[in-house]
Amino acid sequence: ARLKPAATTDMVCGFCSTGCSLRVHLNERGQAINLTTNPHYSVNQGMACPKGWEALTPLSAPDRVTTPLLRNPATGNLEPVDWPTALAAFVKNFKGIQERHGKTSLSFLSTGQIVMEEMALLGALAKFGMGMTDVDSNTRQCMATSHVAYKQSFGFDAPPFTYKDFEESDALIFIGANPCIAHPIMWQRVMMNKHNPDIVVIDPRRTETAMAATLHVPLLPKSDLVLLYGLANLLIERGAIKQDFIDAHTSSFADFASFLREFTLDRTARETGLPAETLHRLVDIIATRERVSLWWTMGVNQGHESTRTAQAIINLALMTGNIGRPGTGANSITGQCNAMGSRLFGNASSLLGGYDFAKAEHRSHVASILGIDPALIPDRASLAYDQILDGIDKGSIRGLWVIATNTAHSWINQKTFPAIREKLEFLVVQDMYATTETARMADLVLPAAGWGEKDGILINSERRLGIVKKVSRAPGQALSDFAIFKLVADAWGCGHLFAKWSSPEAAFQILKELSRRQPCEFTGISSYEHIDRSGGIQWPFTDKDAIAPTPIHERTSTAHPERERRLFSDGQFFTPDRRAKFLFDQPRPMPELPDADYPMILLTGRGSSAQWHTGSRTDKSDVLRKLAPRELYVEINPIDADRLRIANNELVRVRSRRGEADALALITSTVQPGQIYLPMHFDTVNRLTFPAFDPHSRQPSYKACAVRVERI
């Protein structure tokens, strides 16, 4: 009875990109006391994964940072200070660096975890107010590939699907994706499919999703590009392509078809390690099922040739006409709750709203909406995450502001980060906790509010804008990231540039204008309240789409009365000639191949639906800690375990040329002989990974490197 809510309110979850709606229970003072799920929201229909159920717990963790902390040079310790002191230190140190080394000697690394309005304000403040040029976000580590692949192929970063496609496909092909663990509510939507679909998983490892699939295709690590080209060639040979769609809506298919001729059945089988029968079966599925959808996540995105691999998936959808219809699509599933917001408003690779920094007319247009001098907008896109870290290493960048990400743990070349940090003259970390590996290295820590302690919008994988609300007071002096950016702007002396950004909702109105006439337009949304009562709204949503939605509480849990906003149903893409492009390149070998010293291949991935990223939030929950393994484990095939005389649960050492990690052996045939698997959440895993990057997206290649396993 004590916990009986005085009221409830609905808001989207702040962990993954699924964007489930949670029903937060409030006390008489409007403070969150509990949560359940929202049965009326089309995305999750009353379901949530363990992280969602535990979403409030990290807010009350004892190690929340409650005041700014400044490193005392005398003691070497981070010590509490008030906000004026913290802001003065921020400005003095960062302006000092710019005076000594130039405007572009400052940079930030941010996150796909903060709301869209905060991302946009940060990007605008840093570039137009503080003079930075090179900034990036941890979305580089997860979604940069999809962003670039869609932009090049479709003319805009536009994932075409809705979640209804999970239920409407005759065949779902997951490539480098493990939704059972990484996107469990999306997997539940697959389970709602009544079409008796083929469910194919293309993955070297027999993942939880592969075990549940109708066909697992265990290709050799990083042979995905060859496989996709081989399948495309077999489909052409079989005549199983949609020539009328290709002729009407695409360009450069003839060049692609000619390029594919060398990807014969023999070559594809040899280079992927797959039997010809498996390849034929895959081709049969694609050729004979009416509605085929292709889904990818990090197994594709985190590769050394990831953009072309994503585009090979897009090419398959285009050549078979599997796009723009229910149950089809070349569909990238995003990772973080607001990676999609970052892709539109991160102000790193693209200018706010998906514009191009290099085009003067785009800079003028954005400047006119913001009411600023166009000369304040840099004329080139930012360097990428790895290039920013290289810049620090080489001395061109001397000051770094890290917001809600944990570079010291998650960076692919983790071992180099402490030395890189030493080259920084000033490191600011803005976070909910001062206990992350990166925050512990900071000169200044700014205490930030978390999800549930602030207002704003997150955009999920199907392009749906959802609302988060302030239902809990941030502890001590912690402030929303939005409020911190406003304070920094005023302290820096550029607050007048952001006078119109008076609140998150006022910022939303500015972003709406930036979206006008872009493919991502959402000018038909009047307010936060409009999104709230609509059950989220997918872009595009223009003025003419703004019919009155069915109030969410009048819906049933099984009906989805809001319009499904699948893209490209008219076959018109966002390129200048409105045609999608076939883009392709020769496959390249894995950057680090196994050899006599390091004879095995390390695979990495998400280990549990109860863990998130580096664990900075999920580790705060007793429930989530109990649901996920507490110690690092390594999956080893029985044949390798026998050869190495390793027993189950024995502590072993995994070694690469970069470093080592100790892990408990889990002997299992989920991995193939010669391959091992480590879950990514543990802090020693990125001592091992190999820093290779896709040349188009600069996304790191976390998924495969050469290692050996030793008994200790």
Ligand code: SF4
């Ligand atoms: Fe939150 Fe994602 Fe879990 Fe849904 S699936 S509850 S959005 S973490």
